[in-house]
Amino acid sequence: xxxxxxxxxxxxxxxxxxxxxxxxxxxxxxxxxxxxxxxxxxxxxxxxxxxxxxxxxxxxxxxxxxxxxxxxxxxxxxxxxxxxxxxxxxxxxxxxxxxxxxxxxxxxxxxxxxxxxxxxxxxxxxxxxxxxxxxxxxxxxxxxxxxxxxxxxxxxxxxxxxxxxxxxxxxxxxxxxxxxxxxxxxxxxxxxxxxxxxxxxxxxxxxxxxxxxxxxxxxxxxxxxxxxxxxxxxxxxxxxxxxxxxxxxxxxxxxxxxxxxxxxxxxxxxxxxxxxxxxxxxxxxxxxxxxxxxxxxxxxxxxxxxxxxxxxxxxxxxxxxxxxxxxx
Numbered sequence: 001x002x003x004x005x006x007x008x009x010x011x012x013x014x015x016x017x018x019x020x021x022x023x024x025x026x027x028x029x030x031x032x033x034x035x036x037x038x039x040x041x042x043x044x045x046x047x048x049x050x051x052x053x054x055x056x057x058x059x060x061x062x063x064x065x066x067x068x069x070x071x072x073x074x075x076x077x078x079x080x081x082x083x084x085x086x087x088x089x090x091x092x093x094x095x096x097x098x099x100x101x102x103x104x105x106x107x108x109x110x111x112x113x114x115x116x117x118x119x120x121x122x123x124x125x126x127x128x129x130x131x132x133x134x135x136x137x138x139x140x141x142x143x144x145x146x147x148x149x150x151x152x153x154x155x156x157x158x159x160x161x162x163x164x165x166x167x168x169x170x171x172x173x174x175x176x177x178x179x180x181x182x183x184x185x186x187x188x189x190x191x192x193x194x195x196x197x198x199x200x201x202x203x204x205x206x207x208x209x210x211x212x213x214x215x216x217x218x219x220x221x222x223x224x225x226x227x228x229x230x231x232x233x234x235x236x237x238x239x240x241x242x243x244x245x246x247x248x249x250x251x252x253x254x255x256x257x258x259x260x261x262x263x264x265x266x267x268x269x270x271x272x273x274x275x276x277x278x279x280x281x282x283x284x285x286x287x288x289x290x291x292x293x294x295x296x297x298x299x300x301x302x303x304x305x306x307x308x309x310x311x312x313x314x315x316x317x318x319x320x321x322x323x324x325x326x327x328x
Contacts, residue, residue, distance in 0.1 A: 006104035006111065006134050008238070011067055014130045015059055055126045059096050062160075066098035066187075068235035069258035070159050072318065073185050074106040076214030077262040079320065080270050084183075086112040086154035092177065093144045093161035094118055097127035097137065099187075103157065104135055111135075112154065117142040146172030150180035159187040162197045174201045178208035183264040190232030190257030198231075202261040210263035215318065216291065217270045219263075223295035231276055231291070232259045233318040271320030273297075278317045286312035290321055 085107050091100045094116035104111040114137040118124050124139040131137055142148060144161060146169040156177040162170045177184045186201045188194035199222055202212065212219040215233065224231060235256045273292035280287040285302045286309065299321070301312035311323045 005108060006101050007108075008064070008067060008071075008105070010134060011098075011101050011130075012064065012238070014134070015063060055096060055120070055122045058123070059126060059130070063096055063098045063101075065235070065237045065254070065256040066160055067102050068237045069256050069260070070099045070102035070157065070185070070187050071106065072233060072235045072258065073187050073214070073260040073262055074102055076260075076271075076318070076320075077183065077185060077264075078106060080213040080262070080268040081183075081264065081266070084264075084266060085110060086183065088112050088153040089114040089155045089157065090150055090153045090180070091116045091137075092148070092150070092156060092158045092173065093164070094157070094159075095120065095123040095127065097131055097135065097139075099157040099159040100127075100131070100135055100137055103155065114138070115140060115151070115153075117144065117148070119143045144173070145169040148173060148176060150176055152180050154181065155183045155185070156181040157185045157187070158201075159185075160189065162186070162188055162201065163194070170197065170200065171204060174204045175208065178205055178210060182266060183213075183262065184210065185260065185262045187258055187260045190230075190234070190259050192230045195230035195232060195259045198259045198261050202263065205261065205263040210265055211268055211270075212261060213264050213268040213270055214262045215260065215271075215274050215276075217273050217320075218293045220293070223291065230259070232257050234258075234278075273321045275315055275317055275319050275321050279312065279315050281313060286315070288312060288315065288321060 089100070089103050089112040091097065091103070091114055094100055095118050097116055100114045100116055103114065114135065116124065116127060116137055116139045119141060121141055124141060128139045145165060150156065158173065158177060162173070165173065174184075174186070184205055186198060188197050206212065206219050215231070216222070222231065235258065237254050237256050273290040275288050276291045276296075277289035285300055288299045288301065290297050290299055301309050303309050308322065315321065
């Protein structure tokens with residue numbers, strides 16, 4: 001069922017094998033309930049994924065998008081710390097393992113040994129099934145919340161988890177991740193409230209002595225005035241035919257909006273600035289909205305800038321700016 005190496009393609013192949021024969025109508029009904037739960041405002045005190053039907057629907061509905069969002073955050077971390085590679089990884093609230101697949105793919109030459117923690121046994125069981133023969137991971141049931149204690153590890157990922165917790169449990173979980181890890185990556189939906197949770201996590205990590213590696217080019221206060229805007233990014237997600245049936249769409253892709261912070265306890269080289277909106281390409285010029293150490297700014301690159309102009313036309317939302325000298 002699985003390909004030999006972790007990747008977006010091998011994850012889709014694993015999902016296709018798992019979901020073969022699952023009635024799309026049944027999956028769609030479960031997806032509708034999950035959407036209502038995830039879009040709610042009340043933190044849960046029990047696992048959202050209750051049984052195998054829920055978990056299979058979740059896998060079709062969310063795993064490809066979560067994988068791409070986490071991979072985007074990890075790519076930014078790797079650019080800021082190209083010589084660092086984790087040997088151990090803890091995926092907190094990892095469920096079916098989308099973040100674990102992304103971590104294994106990011107360091108595919110030497111993927112870390114992963115421990116996936118979640119309180120939903122059906123999710124863990126399905127994650128084990130999907131990962132068979134591909135991921136080096138242990139799947140362990142734990143209650144995700146303020147009382148969770150983590151073994152020391154190189155990398156902790158917390159993806160699409162904080163919304164499910166109370167504010168106090170969020171703070172305790174981030175503090176525990178900071179205590180246990182050398183690098184922490186937190187990913188949330190690219191919504192105003194998701195961004196607020198990321199900013200709160202970022203503040204706690206910096207207060208614990210971490211340096212922000214990405215997306216911010218600094219570890220100071222976010223220059224966005226609260227309530228006026230929010231920092232988020234976009235990842236392109238390929239959709240299988242079943243995925244399109246479950247989500248009721250016809251396009252072969254969708255764009256996943258996400259917010260994240262990657263923070264570390266070791267030296268990094270953050271981007272000089274980061275493109276925080278989709279570049280606006282006009283005739284003979286490109287406008288870039290940037291966040292840098294001095295705050296938010298706009299850079300206009302024209303044909304007069306030579307090779308930099310081509311780089312600007314090829315630049316994407318979330319990329320560091322300016323490009324490295326050897327890319328010009």
